[in-house]
Amino acid sequence: MSAVKQKETPKRLPPAGRRGGGGPPHMGMGMPAEKAMNFGPSARRLLGRLRPHRVQLTGVLALAVASVGLSVIGPKVLGHATDLIFSGVIGRRLPEGTTTEQAVAAARASGNGNFADMLAKMHVVPGVGIDFAALGRVLALALALYVGAAVLMWAQGWVLNGVVQRTILRLRAEVEDKLNRLPLPYFDRQPRGELLSRVTNDIDNISQTLQQTLSQLVTSLLTVVGVLAMMVWISPLLALVALVAVPLSVVVTGQIAKRSQGKFIAQWTHTGELNGQIEEAYTGHELVKVFGRQKEVEAAFHAKNEQLFQASFGAQFVSGIIMPAMFFIGNLSYVAIAVVGGLRVASGTMSLGDVQAFIQYSRQFTQPLTQVASMANLLQSGVASAERVFAVLDAEEQTPEPARPARIADPHGRVEFEHVSFRYAPDKPLIDDLSLVAEPGHTVAIVGPTGAGKTTLVNLIMRFYELDAGRITLDGVDITTMRRDELRGRIGMVLQDTWLFGGTIRDNIAYGRPGATEEEILAAARATFVDRFVRSLPDGYDTVIDEEGSNVSAGEKQLITIARAFLAEPSLLILDEATSSVDTRTEVLLQRAMAALRSDRTSFVIAHRLSTIRDADLILMMEQGRIVEQGSHDQLLAADGAYARLYRSQFTGAVITDEIPAPPTGGAPAGTLPAAAPAKN
Template sequence: MTAGMPAEKSMNFGPSARRLLARLSPQRGQVLAVAALAVLSVACTVIGPKILGRATDVIFTGLLGKQFPAGMTHDQAVAAVRASGNANVADMLARMDVVPGRGIDFTALRNVLLVVLALYVVASLLMWLQGYLLNGVVQATILRLRADVEDKLNRLPLPYFDGQPRGELLSRVTNDIDNISQTLSQTLSQLLTSLLSVIGVLTMMFVISPLLAVVALVAIPLSVLVTRLIAKRSQRQFVAQWTHTGALNGQIEEAYTGHELVKVFGRQQEVQAAFAAKNEELFRASFGAQFVSGIIMPSMMFIGNLSYVAIAVVGGLRVASGAMSLGDVQAFIQYSRQFTQPLTQVASMANLLQSGVASAERVFAVLDAAEQSPEPARPARVTDRHGRVEFEHVSFRYQPDKPLIEDLSLVADPGHTVAIVGPTGAGKTTLVNLVMRFYELDAGRITLDGVDITTMRRDELRGEIGMVLQDTWLFGGTIRDNIAYGNPNATEEQILAAARATFVDRFVRSLPDGYDTVIDEEGSNVSAGERQLITIARAFLADPSLLILDEATSSVDTRTEVLLQRAMAALREDRTSFVIAHRLSTIRDADLILVMEQGRIVEQGTHQELLAAGGAYARLYHAQFSAAAVDLDEAAAAGAGQVPAGVGPRAGGPRPRIPAS
């Protein structure tokens, strides 16, 4: 239950981010192309203001030139202004290429503007091509990530899934991967462009005016300090946001899957209350994450505006003193905006980066989970299929300090039906899970037709076994598809033969679409017994050498159960069958009945032998079939005036009538 709770510590951002970026390496050629296009695009964009400043100088010098009579030289114009007492204006005019009597040079202005326009068009085209290539890189990376997660899930042992809420795990492999995709798509290009822009703009600023560049640089440490302070507070909030998202998905998935049970017991209000509580936790975490990280953008804009004001004031003084031209100041102001803008963009991406890396860390936790033991280098195979299973001094524990199965030995001969009975928690289902290698043994070994199952590949071992569980599971598709799931290469005749053998054909013929009837994943449009029949037909079609039935007939009516047992008798020829049952009436004809208690076989024999022994099996049997007599004894006691606790329709109501014995 702690899997969905918020983390106490903030995530390890740096290593997780580097690991995420390392997944781009298979497309390193495209990544280098993206970087080259970004450099060219940023270069065109950065050069633009400097050239555009030349246009400002052309206009300004043209306007000043009109103020002087034609034929006057530049030096004469400067001397005349200085003689009038405007020394500052004279100094400024001395640094400018002013031609007295000539107005704005529109030809030069047109050429400058065309060059700037061409630079911006080329920059836009390069940026578009960069985005196109980067999108391909990101989607290919996410494609591999999804494939890696899917492969990882197939390699994880069953205990991992037992310890994970299903909705939480689904959230990691769906929502978190989608969030990573969005983060990479939205930040990689912008982050690369922003960093290159900062470098390019800073270079041009130093070229134009080192003094103004130093004034602009004062904003950098201040911006970094503010960003770090805010980001440090928001990291934990983003981790909590995605863990709460997984917990909420788990609660929704659980309530939706069991919605009928929720309604039967009238627990809608409790479910709604639990949803509201988890939804509130997610709201608080999401609000905190977005609010705290959202402060970064206005903070950067405020610092940028302060820098802009300082540059404008100092630049104006430099122009007035003749140390800079007006075009250079205008270009520098543009650069100051271009300088603070990428810083602001990088800061505003902090929330996306933190959210994406938080999701990446959750996905990496799945990829780093301990896998099942590797397959043998030289796997053994069963060459002579009979289905003989032997347990040799088998020991197994779910938890190291809690023994379950200790030193268990048994032999199941080919063609025999071995029934396993016992109270809940005795280890019945664990026994067959060990045969399937869903769990690995702590000691001993299990052999199938003389071959140690640990020396076989898991897929080949499970290919020899057909398993029908109490909990039916059907896939979205037709009834034919669900039956054929046991053998994808089966012909239509084989599918129909399996359906007839398991009496699926009997009810399918009554459906409007027959075997083409589409059922949903939960099989809600067929009854529970019909779902069970389909799963049994699926196992029949697999033609296994070993058959495992875990309460497989619990959802089937008594008449169908008798018919199924007759059909299974033919299927079990030269095959071993393990039958786990609580209804002892279903295993009377078993060749061997194993009675388990606390992971040990306390009795074994046939039905008659175990009844005659009067041991644990006899107690279980009589507990099931003598319940009516117990009720009659209680009723007789009630008739004698001794009313046991709980007897009677309600407190103070009339006593039940006692039938004559």
């Protein structure tokens, strides 16, 4: 269990139960961290998934325009309130009974020209203080504007939340459907933890990104437009001062975001690889302890965890620089506006309220720019996750179902291979020009050394893989002309490695045929000797099996899976070392039960223990993808060929070949192995 490297991924075995001889080059597949993220097209594709919700998005835009409009008017109204207060304060200082023109002339006469210019632009009533009635009306209007803006913003968020969640719901459903359409080789090449990370963590990250950025992005852009229009209306000169900060902000943000792109893609790649390692170590923890490899597993985890830390720290640190940089630029703009605005108030070209409103607008102008910049890291992370999910959606699917699928009118279970050729890798032949016939009701046993292609043969019948040449027929119908669910619905398969889900024993057996009656479930259980041990359990068939199946033995789990296959009443039965986990006595009983249930059914049995297939109607001896011998047990023993040598290796002693390596020094002489003790029959 070595660490998954960034540029060189170790070979991985296929999942248990699909591990056959001469399997494909199972490579751990993860997105390389060094690959640059194609941000633009991926972001457009992600936003394109919102297209079905055009009406709701139009409503969101309308609500955002109304909310931002009310918010933008607010500072101008508050500026008018400031003018009322300032005018009242200045008015009380002027002699009562004089006019504004007289007060201006008196100020100029006293040499206070700046005050005279400012006073000339103000609406002042000498001798009269603050008009609290007018001030109250203005403040009430400002309060109504801000309350209305808040309500509209809440409504916008509520509608947008529904749009985002329905989009993510549809995306999850598409990924689920896609996984069902992907061919088995895709899963052979993908570490399970990496794939799970894409369909869980990455989709959750996309949801968070859309939820947090869409509303804020729309509001921020509209705020920029509205505030800019108000600033130009109040003072084009100050607006020009404020706009100087925009290109500087864009350049700084662009440079920082460019450096964070690769780090975010590396972050999510390392997350998927780390999940793969954790999942592998957890599911194989017993094996890790047996071989004492805890230190190696921990070292691999810490190495990958350190890579994830470095990538995450780099991504967050680099993108986190954006916010303080934007604040710094915004403060420079604020100082410039305050200085220029103060000079214009002193010269009488602007009112104090307008300057106050403009300062508020400058803050409102830089704030949405800062918010957009601060969303850059979230956007980069979300689009990186979207790319990984899109990679799953874009994966090559299995061949489509036929437009007019064929159906088997009279099922019996006759299987015929006609000049079948298949290979996992184009340059590594496995099965070449294979022909055989399995008659209804017959048991066909497939034996041979590891890597001979035994499991591959039955996987081809199930259409887990597609043929390179030739064809396979079931009851005279080419299986490629049938729907896969129709084909597999006629096949029952029991693997060497059992699979049970969290639920009762009854539920696990009934999984073979939904809708089966209680009596049918019990009949299948009795036929496969499940009933014998279930009756001894306190809760009987209501015993809940946990996800690991740890509360029943390995043999009992295998019996349950066999009962599940029997309940399905298939035309074709495939047993891949299905009795390897049961004791000898139970195995004999199962052989008798299978004989009774094979009537008008064909059975393919993959076996390494040759004692279990002596009564097979046909035994196929495979080597390197070819059937080198076929016949009954007695016929093959009499032929004294490959089968006979394999049989003697199990029941008389070890066969010595040139391929068997010499034992270590200090043991038996080089090139020999100690003879095995005779096995009891």
